[in-house]
Amino acid sequence: MKKKNNRITINDVARKAGVSSAAAGRALGNYGYVSEEIKEKIMRAAADLGYVANQVARAMITGKSQTIGVVGADISNPFFAEALRGISDVARRHEFGVLITSSDEEVPREQDAVRILLEKQVDGLIVSPADINNCRHLQQAISQGIPVALLDRQLSTLAADAVLIDNVHASREATRYLLSCGHHRIAIITELSSDYDARLALEPEHFSRIDATRLNSSGSRLLGYLLAHHEMGIPVERALIRRTGKYCAQRAYEETLSVLDEVRPGAIFAVDNVMTQGAYRAVREREIAIPDGLSFFAFDELDWLTLTTPRISTVAQPIYKMGVHVAELLFRRISQPDLPVSWQTWQVEMKLRESVAKAGEVAAKQDI
Secondary structure (H helix, E strand, O other): OOOOOOOOOHHHHHHHHOOOHHHHHHHHHOOOOOOHHHHHHHHHHHHHHOOOOOHHHHHHHHOOOOEEEEEEOOOOOHHHHHHHHHHHHHHHHOOOEEEEEEOOOOHHHHHHHHHHHHHOOOOOEEEOOOOOOOOHHHHHHHHOOOOEEEEOOOOOOOOOEEEEEOHHHHHHHHHHHHHHOOOOOEEEEEOOOOHHHHHHHHOHHHHHHOOHHHOOHHHHHHHHHHHHHHHOOOOOOHHHEEEOOOOOHHHHHHHHHHHHHHOOOOEEEEOOHHHHHHHHHHHHHOOOOOOOOOEEEEEOOOHHHHOOOOOOEEEEOOHHHHHHHHHHHHHHHHHOOOOOOOEEEEOOEEEOOOOOOOHHHHHHHHHO
């Protein structure tokens, strides 16, 4: 026997209010004209029946779904969880829903996610592109009239608003700090998942030939690392650049074990919170004391980094505020599609804690 569908429909509301289905649809969908007296009767009937709007049907009529789509690189990552909180807070103020998907930093999954969200007729997209060199699907969305805003990434060839930090500058400052503490052998643990980013790891001495606008976040942070060495006249050992090839804490753990066993650096710089998780686990497994045996610097502020002994030094991004502002840019674009493209670059804060020691002090302790 076919299961009965007890969903309350617009026709049910119309019958109870004593009006036409077309009038009920206009009142409940908030489009077209209905007198205030009739609208009040319809809304009262809908409340009495417990009517829940069919947003898909409404979108088919109005072309608006009152929803935005978000494609995060990894929604299990604390960075995106915090950014999504900011995005959701802004969407709530605008009375919009949020559809959330994850690309896992893989372009095919991102393409599928964008396609599905467009099929759901979202009114705009917030995306953290897995690879800024492979964004044709985003260009197609924009050409179809769908506003797109980028979080944590930017693309000069895409007419999309963006909220990000200066990754090159942030990484350069963190590396300069480690170098100024006397650590001239700094291992960097980084993804470099795209082929273009990977060129930096293969030929770090030729970093000046790289087009920085084509680098993703991890590539930009490696470029900052290389620039700091160059500016301070300190050569880079290629063996200290450890590429995981994917956004994965396990791979970061394995690469960190490898560099500790083969090269034994004086400091480690992990370029994001996923790399930090894997790298820190490897250091603890090898029972290396921080900072007496090894200095440690992380990118992204996580709560647990201040609960360790010693507390970990970090590059802290204003993640919640970035989420708020990327959503505000998207809603501005939805209401005013012809505005000039806006890129907002946010400042980071260096949280200098006890996980970094001066190299001379460490050597003196080891001699005692």
